[in-house]
Amino acid sequence: MMPPSIAGVVAGAAMSAVLMAAAVNVPAHAAGQNTVTVKSTRDPVDKSYRKMIRGMERFERERAFAPHATLRFQLLPRLPNVDMTGITLRVAGDTVSVPVPVDENNFFVLPRNAQALQQDAAVLASRKTASMTWRARIETPGLPAGTRRLGDLRLECRVGKEAGLVSNSSPLFGWISDALDSPEGVCTSPDGNYLFFAERPIFAVTLRAGERAETLPFSMLYAGGEQTPDMLPFCDCQVLLDRTYYVPLWDASWPDDTLVEFTYMVDAPARVAP
Amino acid sequence: MNARLFLCAALLAGCATQNAAPPGAQVALGRLQQTVVAGQTTKAQLLAAFGPTKNVRFDSGFEAWVYQSPGGAGQFSEFVVLLDPSGVVSKTRTRAPSPP
Numbered sequence: 596m597m598p599p600s601i602a603g604v605v606a607g608a609a610m611s612a613v614l615m616a617a618a619v620n621v622p623a624h625a626a627g628q629n630t631v632t633v634k635s636t637r638d639p640v641d642k643s644y645r646k647m648i649r650g651m652e653r654f655e656r657e658r659a660f661a662p663h664a665t666l667r668f669q670l671l672p673r674l675p676n677v678d679m680t681g682i683t684l685r686v687a688g689d690t691v692s693v694p695v696p697v698d699e700n701n702f703f704v705l706p707r708n709a710q711a712l713q714q715d716a717a718v719l720a721s722r723k724t725a726s727m728t729w730r731a732r733i734e735t736p737g738l739p740a741g742t743r744r745l746g747d748l749r750l751e752c753r754v755g756k757e758a759g760l761v762s763n764s765s766p767l768f769g770w771i772s773d774a775l776d777s778p779e780g781v782c783t784s785p786d787g788n789y790l791f792f793a794e795r796p797i798f799a800v801t802l803r804a805g806e807r808a809e810t811l812p813f814s815m816l817y818a819g820g821e822q823t824p825d826m827l828p829f830c831d832c833q834v835l836l837d838r839t840y841y842v843p844l845w846d847a848s849w850p851d852d853t854l855v856e857f858t859y860m861v862d863a864p865a866r867v868a869p
Numbered sequence: 870m871n872a873r874l875f876l877c878a879a880l881l882a883g884c885a886t887q888n889a890a891p892p893g894a895q896v897a898l899g900r901l902q903q904t905v906v907a908g909q910t911t912k913a914q915l916l917a918a919f920g921p922t923k924n925v926r927f928d929s930g931f932e933a934w935v936y937q938s939p940g941g942a943g944q945f946s947e948f949v950v951l952l953d954p955s956g957v958v959s960k961t962r963t964r965a966p967s968p969p
Contacts, residue, residue: 675928796929798951799962810964813935813947814892817925820935837927860931860951860960 642729643759644686644716647705650731650758653778660750660851664735668760670701670720670727671792672834677726684721688714702732728831729760730792738854743791745802746851749844752782752789761790761831783845790818790830796837799858804850815841893947894922898938898963901948905961912956930954940966 654666672679684695684703691710697703720727731754733747755761756778781787800811813820818832818839832839842855896919904910904918915934924934931953938946944966951960
């Protein structure tokens with residue numbers, strides 16, 4: 596009997612084959628002919644400009660989760676040896692090309708461009724396919740160091756899913772992403788499994804709201820602790836596993852102002868007085 | 870359509886099977902807290918004292934090991950150990966009892 600993880604991959608591949616077959620358009624008038632039209636799929640690391648703009652529009656619509664926050668996007672490493680310095684980014688359509696400044700931490704703000712929207716442009720980075728993953732970053736200013744705000748993360752999930760940012764690469768993940776993972780399904784369900792990445796490797800994550808505090812279980816760190824070596828390359832957490840965590844986005848008993856506090860594997864060096 | 874539904878069910882069943890893995894070896898909390906000392910206890914000593922348990926190894930060489938301690942009323946405390954790349958415990962933490 597195969598291990599469950601291998602069985603999952605095989606089932607995913609079989610599912611993918613079925614869906615790929617279903618995605619092939621065979622016009623009625625072409626029945627009996629050998630020509631078919633296959634809907635193209637985007638390179639996983641190149642994102643749809645229209646979808647990212649839809650994510651930005653969702654951010655504006657649902658600001659109640661994070662009334663004082665700002666939205667940026669972030670590029671993150673997806674493969675072990677990718678060089679994350681000096682990345683360039685542009686919005687590219689049929690006739691339009693708009694450079695997008697990327698800061699030293701690989702954050703960027705996506706500009707609005709009507710021509711790019713009309714041309715269904717792609718957002719292209721200067722790195723190889725599947726070498727990076729992307730996330731929305733929504734931050735309320737003034738939070739204590741080493742913390743995030745739960746409402747910011749709730750909105751990050753919705754914007755990230757709306758914008759199509761997650762770069763899992765196997766047929767299994769791709770199929771789920773395309774067919775099952777609506778922002779509502781992922782961001783409001785205990786089984787949603789939207790991965791967040793901390794700034795540094797984490798040892799513990801604690802929720803704190805007033806007098807109430809609760810440390811998250813081990814199963815909510817490190818992509819659930821279930822990633823086997825054979826599955827890890829398919830997850831966009833491949834090289835960020837020690838920074839990965841889930842939070843209970845779905846649990847309304849934790850208000851949006853809940854602080855998400857990180858204990859890191861290695862403590863920050865103490866500041867030396869000048 | 871039926872074939873698609875069947876494959877979907879099989880796929881979800883596979884995921885459920887994987888998630889049902891035991892969360893870690895069961896060891897009394899007092900024994901863990903007395904035995905495991907940050908900066909001193911080694912991976913070999915953990916294995917000798919408690920046997921293998923659920924763990925995650927990272928590219929950095931760090932490892933996180935988790936033990937479950939019965940806390941009464943069907944609840945368990947989590948005791949998590951961080952091993953540094955040299956195989957020595959660098960941190961520990963205990964999570965209050967909760968249902969499995």
